[in-house]
Amino acid sequence: MLKLYNTLTKKVEEFIPIDPNEIKFYVCGPTVYDYFHIGNARSFVMADIVRRYLEYKGYNVKFVMNLTDVDDKIIKKSNEERRNANDVTTDYINAFFEDITKLKIKKATLYPKATEHMKEIIDMIKLLVDKKFAYNADGNIFYDVKKFSGYGKLSGKNIEELEAGSRIEVNEEKKDPLDFALWKKAKDGEPYWESPWGKGRPGWHVECSAMSCKHLGKTFDIHAGGNDLIFPHHENEIAQSEAANDKQFVKYWLHFGFLNINEEKMSKSLGNFFTAREVLKKYSAEAIRMFFAQAYYRGPLNFSDDLLSAAEKGLEKINNLVDKINLEIRKNISGAKPGFDFDSYYKRFEEAMDEDLNTSQAVAVIFDFVKEVNRIIASSESVDVNFYDDVKTFLTKTAENVLGIVDFNKKNAGDDKLVNDLIELLITLRTEAKQNKNYLLSDTIRNRLKELGVVLQDSKEGTSYKIGKN
RNA sequence: GGCGCUGUACCCAAGUGGCUUAAGGGGAAGGUCUGCAAAACCUUUAUUCGUCGGUUCGAAUCCGACCGGCGCCUCCA
Incomplete structure (x- = not known):
């Protein structure tokens, strides 16, 4: 019985799929104006592990990750580089796929792009305007936050407090400083699309509402992303989707903790980041995933060379056994069949993962397993190949297919x-x-x-x- | 100011009322094996869980206060 912490209810809840035949899972993907950093990678990897574990449990998962290819930062970048926005996004989309492939992240079912869903986006905005949840201010369409009674339910904020905080920039056109843009009027030289309100482009939040609705339905199971998306991004998605569809938007909200550097959040704006591709030059995908898996997904995690190296060292212990297994299976010896309680290890692994994805516990189970197998090998004269097959099956199902920290097919010997x-x-x-x-x-x-x-x-x-x- | 998270060994990190007088990994120390290494195995490394009180037969785990760290409230995974 899988349990997940739901940001919406702030409780660990039993996961009950809407449709047991197919789980609908949406993750906020990258804005493609730059390489993603290792902090972003943590979210992508952890979402991947959640998805793989659902599949381990026998579910079919429709896994959708959007690519934000319309955005102010993209426009800025394209101006700086003096080439059109489309060329910029194409390059970074390609880079994105290169990086997630190297990180052994399973391909999503679908990677919808904002630019390819203008119709859906405009339709949703139109609906919100018709329902009076949004208003037109000289070609800019804003969402009228005060009209949506549930505003703040995900982030635990209320409108009055947010206004008291008043870090929000004043915008004359907005009725309320908290109102956010659904549609931005195009300025000279900016990319634009035609709409009932004139030339412009969608605001950031509305694409996720429109695309998730199109591909996963009005209500779907899981929506995940980094902690910093809770407010305002996900809060605004709820406001848009629920106002437009009159239905609960998402059942379970999952949020990932930050990767810190020197105890400080790694972020593009602080400039204290390493790109995933930089880190991948030094450490294997398995080591990086191990590093993430050894910590609880919701908490902060500090990033450093020492910590990565420690994870890598630990992995070596598992990989030494993997090499041994591959070798023994090739040798195909029949011998003594040691008694070994595989079931208890499967059970412990599942119990750990079921408990709100306790991957650190799950990794500990893998280490315990490796240790016991090594003990048997060390104390036996010849071990039957069937035993090694079973050992391989366990590690394949858990460490390889779910956590992605092991690769049985990785060439240890050279290719040459x-x-x-x-x-x-x-x-x-x-x-x-x-x-x-x-x-x-x-x-x-x-x-x-x-x-x-x-x-x-x-x-x-x-x-x-x-x-x-x- | 509001909301939320968090403080466990030299480091990272599980555990959230009795199964734990606290998993797992790294590091360190000693041992077995080996010509020597490496790997593997064995042993040691927190009577203690930020501090002080309280509840309880029993607390790292619940409650209160205090101290410290972080995040969100503005683009950010």
Whole structure:
């Protein structure tokens, strides 16, 4: 029984799908004006883990992530670079897909773009104007926040307090400073679309309402995003969708904690960020995912090299077993079948994940599992290949398919046959040297290979090697 | 000022009334194995959970006060 913390109710609730045959899941995607940073990556990865876990539980998931390709920041960037907005967004959309692929994030069912949903967006605004939830101020359409009685229910804010805070810029055209733009009148040189109110472009929030409605329906199961989207973005989405459709918009709201750097939120505006692609040059996707998975998704998480390295070190322990399993399965030996309670590990894994996605607990289960398997291997003469198959199945279902921290198909050896053959040759020479007690030579071979990123490991069965990243 | 989150070992981090006199990872120390390494395994590393009170047969877990950190309230995952 999966339980999730719902920002809307501020409680951990049992997850009950609207339609058990297909869960509808929407995640706020990137605004494509730049590379996304490793903090953004945390949200994308965690949403991916939620999705994968739902699939582990046997659900079909319709997973939709929007691409915001109309936005002030895009216009700014295109002016700076003196090329049209479309070229800018195309480049960053491509970069986005490159990065999420490297991060082993499963492809969404759909990546709707704002620019391809102008009709739906305009229709929704029209509906809101007709229903008097929005008003026209000289070609700008604003949402009339005071008309929507539930305004503030997600973020726990109320209109009076927000106004008392008064950090909102004053805009003469708005009836109320909290009112937000559904449609922005185009200024000279800005990209625009035709609408009943003249040339312009949609405001930020309305695209998510329009596109989620089109692809997932008026009411859907899960809507997720970073903590900072709770207000105003998601609050405004609720206001738009529920005013337009007269139905509850979303059942479960999930929000991800920030990635901090030196205990401070990583953000584009503070400039204290690393792009995901930068970090991926140094650490594997598995290590990055491990780092995220070891912390609770809602809390803050500090980012540093030391922390990433620690996650990577821990992963190595699992990967050493993965290599061993792959090797043993290739060897295909029949031998003793050790008694092992796989079920209890599946159960513990599921219990952890069911409890509001306690991924740190789930990772601990994986480590416990690895330790027990290693113990069996260390204390047995020959272990049957069937055992290794079962071990592989467990790790595939949990660590690989849900958490994405393991990759059984990752090439440990090089892709290049010549390289592999050369290493094998060196190993043969070193083994001979060892037999002749020429340890000076054998150690030189091992050390020099290590400098090249090839790690040799001796065991009773001979010498194995793995090629690390360099 | 309002709202929300948070404070557990050297570091990261679970646990939210008795199964825990506190998981897991990193680090450190010792040991087994090895020609030596590496890997793996074993052992050690919080009688204590920001502080002070209270509730309870029993609290890291509930309540109160206080101290500290962070976020949102403006674009931001």
